[in-house]
Amino acid sequence: MAKNSISITFLFILLSFVLNGQNLKQTDVKTEWILANILREKSNSIEISGNPQLVSSPYGEAVSFDGVDDAIILNEMPLKSLQGFTVEMIFMPETNAPFEQRVLHIGESKADRMLLEIRAVDSNWYFDGYACSGLNKKALINEKLIHPLGEWYHVAFVVTPKSLTTYVNGKKELTEEFSFLPIETGQTSFGVRLNKVSWFKGTIYKIRISPNQTNPKDFMILK
Template sequence: MKRLILQTYLLFLCITFVSNSQNKQGDLNNTQNLEWLISSMINEKFDDIQVSGKPKIVSSPYGDAVYFNGVEDAFFLERLPIESMEEFTIEMIFNPSIDGDFEQRVVHLGEVSGDRMLLEIRAIDGNWYFDGFAASGENKLALIDEKLIHPLGKWYHVAFVVAKDSLSTYVNGKLELTEPFSFRPIETGQSSVGVRLNKRSWFKGNIYKIKISSKKLRPYDFMTFKL
């Protein structure tokens, strides 16, 4: 009798372990996270990354970053990390220069003029303000407010949260703008860092890291960032 009880208990433990392992694996498969340490695009060779100009590695409080000169420096990637995602969050740690152009496209994912999303800034009078843009089918929306300014020449964390029914932007973990939006997954396109895909509106400044998560994140889930 005792032997039967022991065998039953061991079988229960085995089933529980397998079940938990499958659940954890399923969670990992359902949540896709991608981190681009921008300096690795220079240090490592990738067949699907085209380098424009001569972006340079520079030091930052967080590690090696990359400086973009605002004229010709950029990376073009033959990949679309947000492909088929129903919602996602893109974060970036960057430092915009004090003497860049007014309109700057920092990250572009998707098509050149079709379904796409962009992280953009506007620079004016020593300050900048955020622009998170998304185009999905017939729907287009830019989250931008020229009153929400920040000094140029400093490090910042920005986040653009794209959900099924809304868009939201954050700077240093603080919500800036949120609007209703009907989003459908982007299925085709490529990626660029440092300029728009059609090589217009170049970014001038430093970028340390970009992270893309396949879900709607809250500020407490954002990348660690110290001012």
């Protein structure tokens, strides 16, 4: 009887170890989207609006959006249950573009969500990282932190349970306290807000989502 108890205890410990290992692997998984690959994919979970184009870039093929009606919408929600995350993007905003532009939207259209946005003024743009969690809403934006349009950039939006932080080309721009709870439902859109307003004019090469707070030294490399 004692031997049986020991065996059962051992199996329980082993099973717990395996399950905990599986959970750890799930929380460590990164989501990476190369937009050109998504545009080529034929899937019922992908909606194409307008006519986004495959174009060359310094990094490989990318996708160009016209700022009028081009967008890609995925029936995916990669932020589900994440306590915190880092969203990175390599992109190029174009000149002669609308003022308000939503480049990436993940979550619900009007409820819990996060967005990478830009504002274009004359020949420059400035970054806006936005999060909505329950009744808490915040946009990290400063019209004085401008960058020239027509060039390639790396941007990052770091979300923790207590803060929001934005980066452009590895340099911290803004950070503020914020009470964040996981986003559980929704979809993903590239090139527009999920309700199809505020279209983006420019090119996106790659987006990476890490389920943790990424150190700037570990950001994607911008050549």
